Amino acid sequence: MSAxxxxxxxxxxxxxxxxxxxxxxxxxGVEGASMRAIAREAGCDASLIYxxxxxxxxxxxxxxxxxxxxxxxxxxxxxxxxxxxxTAEKLWAVIxxxxxxxxxxxxxxxxxxxxLRGGPSMGNAVVRRLLPIQVAMRAIFRRGQxxxxxxxxxxxxxxxxxxxxxxxEILDLVPVMAPAFTTLEPEEALLRAERIWFDVYWRGIAxxxxxxxxxxxxxxxxxxxx
Amino acid sequence: MSAxxxxxxxxxxxxxxxxxxxxxxxxxGVEGASMRAIAREAGCDASLIYxxxxxxxxxxxxxxxxxxxxxxxxxxxxxxxxxxxxTAEKLWAVIxxxxxxxxxxxxxxxxxxxxLRGGPSMGNAVVRRLLPIQVAMRAIFRRGQxxxxxxxxxxxxxxxxxxxxxxxEILDLVPVMAPAFTTLEPEEALLRAERIWFDVYWRGIAxxxxxxxxxxxxxxxxxxxx
DNA sequence: TCTCATATTCAACGGGTGTTGAATGAAGGA
DNA sequence: TCCTTCATTCAACACCCGTTGAATATGAGA
Numbered sequence: 001m002s003a004x005x006x007x008x009x010x011x012x013x014x015x016x017x018x019x020x021x022x023x024x025x026x027x028x029g030v031e032g033a034s035m036r037a038i039a040r041e042a043g044c045d046a047s048l049i050y051x052x053x054x055x056x057x058x059x060x061x062x063x064x065x066x067x068x069x070x071x072x073x074x075x076x077x078x079x080x081x082x083x084x085x086x087t088a089e090k091l092w093a094v095i096x097x098x099x100x101x102x103x104x105x106x107x108x109x110x111x112x113x114x115x116l117r118g119g120p121s122m123g124n125a126v127v128r129r130l131l132p133i134q135v136a137m138r139a140i141f142r143r144g145q146x147x148x149x150x151x152x153x154x155x156x157x158x159x160x161x162x163x164x165x166x167x168x169e170i171l172d173l174v175p176v177m178a179p180a181f182t183t184l185e186p187e188e189a190l191l192r193a194e195r196i197w198f199d200v201y202w203r204g205i206a207x208x209x210x211x212x213x214x215x216x217x218x219x220x221x222x223x224x225x226x
Numbered sequence: 227m228s229a230x231x232x233x234x235x236x237x238x239x240x241x242x243x244x245x246x247x248x249x250x251x252x253x254x255g256v257e258g259a260s261m262r263a264i265a266r267e268a269g270c271d272a273s274l275i276y277x278x279x280x281x282x283x284x285x286x287x288x289x290x291x292x293x294x295x296x297x298x299x300x301x302x303x304x305x306x307x308x309x310x311x312x313t314a315e316k317l318w319a320v321i322x323x324x325x326x327x328x329x330x331x332x333x334x335x336x337x338x339x340x341x342l343r344g345g346p347s348m349g350n351a352v353v354r355r356l357l358p359i360q361v362a363m364r365a366i367f368r369r370g371q372x373x374x375x376x377x378x379x380x381x382x383x384x385x386x387x388x389x390x391x392x393x394x395e396i397l398d399l400v401p402v403m404a405p406a407f408t409t410l411e412p413e414e415a416l417l418r419a420e421r422i423w424f425d426v427y428w429r430g431i432a433x434x435x436x437x438x439x440x441x442x443x444x445x446x447x448x449x450x451x452x
Numbered sequence: 453t454c455t456c457a458t459a460t461t462c463a464a465c466g467g468g469t470g471t472t473g474a475a476t477g478a479a480g481g482a
Numbered sequence: 483t484c485c486t487t488c489a490t491t492c493a494a495c496a497c498c499c500g501t502t503g504a505a506t507a508t509g510a511g512a
Contacts, residue, residue: 154426161395162426166388169387169392196380196384197388200385200388201426203430204430205426209435225381
């Protein structure tokens with residue numbers, strides 16, 4: 001009598017749903033991603049998601065739990081005082097880290113979109129999980145100040161905010177606006193913009209503004225500018 | 227038979243609806259603000275909004291048309307080559323401008339939230355209306371480069387993006403996170419953070435990193451840090 | 453007083469949302 | 483073969499959304 005009811009897939013495990021959710025979050029933002037859209041992406045019914053996760057917020061937190069700790073571990077390693085690199089090299093390594101983990105495209109938009117807005121509960125979930133990264137970053141800055149590399153009159157939390165927030169903006173904006181101002185491929189333009197940003201930033205926060213950068217000063221040549 | 231149908235207000239003109247919409251946009255973001263919420267804020271029925279505006283997007287564009295041109299006019303005045311101020315003074319004046327127009331709290335979140343996401347049509351509406359500001363800003367930078375104040379190896383569009391995007395981030399974040407890192411009042415912490423940011427930024431983009439700032443270097447004292 | 457343009461509301465439409473509960477599929481063990 | 487457990491779907495709930503059309507209240511002018 002009723003239509004035959006058969007699974008569309010032999011097996012669809014928790015991780016597959018999580019991966020689909022990450023893709024949809026990346027496209028639509030956390031608020032804009034609907035359970036039905038995630039289900040469509042995963043190739044199943046929306047109800048199945050509730051078999052694995054309590055609700056939408058639980059998916060979100062599961063993504064954070066999976067993706068953030070590896071980043072935090074690497075930042076903590078950089079903050080280790082026995083790491084022989086200069087502060088500039090360490091901070092540039094953090095930028096590379098964020099660059100790489102954001103080209104796995106979901107996480108950044110997930111975090112950025114929810115860090116402030118998007119319901120206070122979700123905001124707190126983000127802030128709580130990102131705290132270890134923040135702590136390690138501040139340690140890098142304080143050590144840089146003690147070693148006479150970073151200006152001592154800058155509050156580390158602001159120095160960190162400047163660096164990371166702008167990196168997030170660059171990751172968001174430059175690939176989109178690159179064709180408007182350069183003939184470079186978006187990917188190459190992104191890398192250049194990151195280097196230019198770090199050049200400006202490090203010159204701004206270093207005790208010695210002419211201190212060498214951890215990469216050759218390859219800026220954008222005039223003939224590549226539009 | 228049916229309940230008596232009477233207006234709740236003697237008069238509610240287009241501007242009152244617009245003001246209510248701006249307040250709700252500021253609280254909820256453009257996407258998150260519902261017509262019914264705007265109507266509730268204005269104290270009328272949602273249908274009345276459609277008497278004055280074609281649809282939701284029309285409200286949004288009306289807000290931009292009302293608020294953006296005054297800012298653009300002031301930035302253009304700063305870009306005028308006959309303005310005798312230094313480039314640093316001009317750029318700091320732009321920051322003050324954005325600070326002031328954003329404490330009329332709606333506009334910034336309206337623009338920020340919609341510049342990238344929030345439907346391509348709305349994105350274009352923002353970009354199109356902000357274009358005059360962008361043009362004037364780039365003129366300021368180019369002039370600064372010709373006068374030997376700004377490093378000639380920086381693409382003006384990136385220099386502009388660094389300055390304004392970070393100012394937007396500061397306006398968003400610092401009032402919220404101030405209590406976590408300083409004993410200053412949020413308002414005062416915001417002003418200090420803006421000065422610190424401009425200090426770092428100008429040191430990064432100036433030809434002479436020790437060039438004087440347009441304000442006394444009043445940073446955050448250690449005893450005000452937490 | 454009657455008329456008419458303006459201002460405002462009510463009720464509904466179609467569609468999307470997160471979520472739930474019951475029903476049914478497949479698969480493995482006794 | 484039967485039973486149980488896991489995986490999956492269907493159908494529905496209550497609610498919110500932007501928008502529309504018809505109805506009605508208001509106030510000014512003739």
